[in-house]
Amino acid sequence: MATVNITIDGKKLQVEQGLTILEAARQANIKIPTLCFLKDINEIGACRMCLVEIKGARALQASCVYPVSEGLEIYTQSSSVREARKVTLELILSNHEKKCLTCVRSRNCELQALADELNIKEIRFEGETNKYKLDDFSPSIVRDQNKCILCRRCVSMCKNVQTVNVISAAERGFKSTVGCAFDLSLAEVPCTNCGQCISVCPVGALREKDDTDKVWEALGNSELHVVVQTAPAVRVA
Ligand code: FES
Incomplete structure (x- = not known):
């Protein structure tokens, strides 16, 4: 099984190649919120609740559809991630009965x-x-x-x-x-x-x-x- 080395919230992990960041995080008991994701059924990156910050990336990324790769440095609780999730959820709620x-x-x-x-x-x-x-x-x-x-x-x-x-x-x-x-x-x-x-x-x-x-x-x-x-x-x- 091919593996890659990544870091999530400072935790060094060796994970299977082909996993998404969300799957790798879950395996390491790191919680990332999701709404649209349903394993093997709905993996379309629609809701954006699972956003994470990746060092060097220009924008926050949806972890449920972003594959891990060697050397990725991921932050699941940075202030920009938390604010983006909050804004997204407020927008969903603003048009929800x-x-x-x-x-x-x-x-x-x-x-x-x-x-x-x-x-x-x-x-x-x-x-x-x-x-x-x-x-x-x-x-x-x-x-x-x-x-x-x-x-x-x-x-x-x-x-x-x-x-x-x-x-x-x-x-x-x-x-x-x-x-x-x-x-x-x-x-x-x-x-x-x-x-x-x-x-x-x-x-x-x-x-x-x-x-x-x-x-x-x-x-x-x-x-x-x-x-x-x-x-x-x-x-x-
Ligand atoms: Fe909805 Fe990832 S869980 S975009």
Whole structure:
């Protein structure tokens, strides 16, 4: 097995060639936060939460897609890395429906846990937000685009693992969405209701159908918002 020598946060490591920085860090019990990454399923470098600093590199790099090479000197907790992650997370949260108290994933949400971990108490970039209609026409899956963080795990799961391919990403920038082609509901495409998209969603954008909405509607809590509710990390990619 070919190996390379690298340094992460001052720790000298000999790691297998071909690993990513994230994999090498995890092997050495060095924690790097991730959101979109899902081993062998979604390794696309979309969310930028796993940024690290590499000595000599002009910009911060996404560790989940950056391969190790001989002599790399990596910093996972420098001030620029921590600030970049915080800004990125605040930007994601700024366009995320923050009804945490009424969300089925509250206290089991990777976004919520990460906000807690990065000590985010307020969001500096509140502004225009996208508003989408709830897709609850499927017999088993509810899709709420207002909570989607565009990590594309569901897209990879549906396409590459389940080979159903009814969820995809569309548009660009602020208009980016993840959903079915032509804005169709999950009920109008050949979804097999396998539910694997729900199992990989890091937030509450996809969930099993139940009577949660009716309950909150009956309680008159449809406008209940919280900025960020702190919670311990429960699910880790
Ligand atoms: Fe690396 Fe999302 S975890 S870019």
